[in-house]
Amino acid sequence: MKPRDKVPARGDEEASLFRDEVQDVEPLPVVDKVIHSRKLPRPTINRVLRDEASILDSSFPDHNLPEMETGDEGSFLRSGVSRQTMRRLRRGYWKINARLDLHGFTRDEAQQELGEFFNTCQDRGFRCVQVIHGKGLNSKNHEPILKTMVGNWLAQHNYVLAFCQANPADGGSGAALVLLKTATSNRKK
Template sequence: MDEDDLILFRTAVGDARPLRHGARFLHPPRKPKPIPLQSQRDQREVLPDSLSDHVYWADSLESGEELAFLRPGLQSAVLRKLRRGHWVPQGELDLHGLTVAEAKVELIGFLHHCQKNSLRCVRIIHGKGLRSKNREPVLKNKVAHWLMQRDEILAFCQAKAADGGGGAMLVLLKSW
């Protein structure tokens, strides 16, 4: 710097005083984003209660013995593709031999597992009811009730004979 610049600088900052070290403003650290622990707990507690036995589903099923359901608003081609094996089952739940209460708990856990692992198509084996009272399929109807109440279930139908026939169903879930 030449002498003129130095004089000009000193006149510009002549009455300035140095800052004291204690007068600094420290910005508080950023808070981490909150984790919705209560919402997560609520969701886990709601799952068992979300499957009620008080919904009549026969109107939504096709006629005959075959069990089938298609969420309203979806094209019938979705159910047709499910029946023809367009989607390969990525998981399986075997409920036959369980009580209704045990089956409900297992189904809830399985649906949670499907959502967590982004499974799209699964097979649920409910059995044919050959060992139940009056030889009627108890779990078949209960599972259908429960599945129809779940928003993530798009469609389900009876499995092909080679995959369990009347004792199993294929279920199509929303993509996660």
């Protein structure tokens, strides 16, 4: 017999003692089973919505931007929306319903993703979302290209009521919290 095949006598004795001790044990009945819900798959956008998103994306000129809130290029409040709404958004009044991470996307890909994301959010009735654009630390010249573009696109998008820089715990200057119109207010127009 090889040395590794030898089992110490003490091990056999302990195993035997253990079996003797647990021989009368009965399994507990299964009462409260936890059934985990499936993760929702990423929605597939049908061709009409994709075409609409494409048209919407191409209608985002980089000029004629709505006025941003004074002194804070990282925020926007649509005309007619109260300043209290912005304060609430900054303080986390609304739960973040969905997140879109644009790290690694090109400008065009990010624009397309953002349009599709907002359509999906509207379909699901989401009110507050987070768009993660990054700080630009890994880009050429270490300048935040997507951050600036995302701010412009958000300000031009019809679904957006307001946006501001995320709190440090939620990404800080690398992300934006976005308050969307409700689906019912979009149908009225």
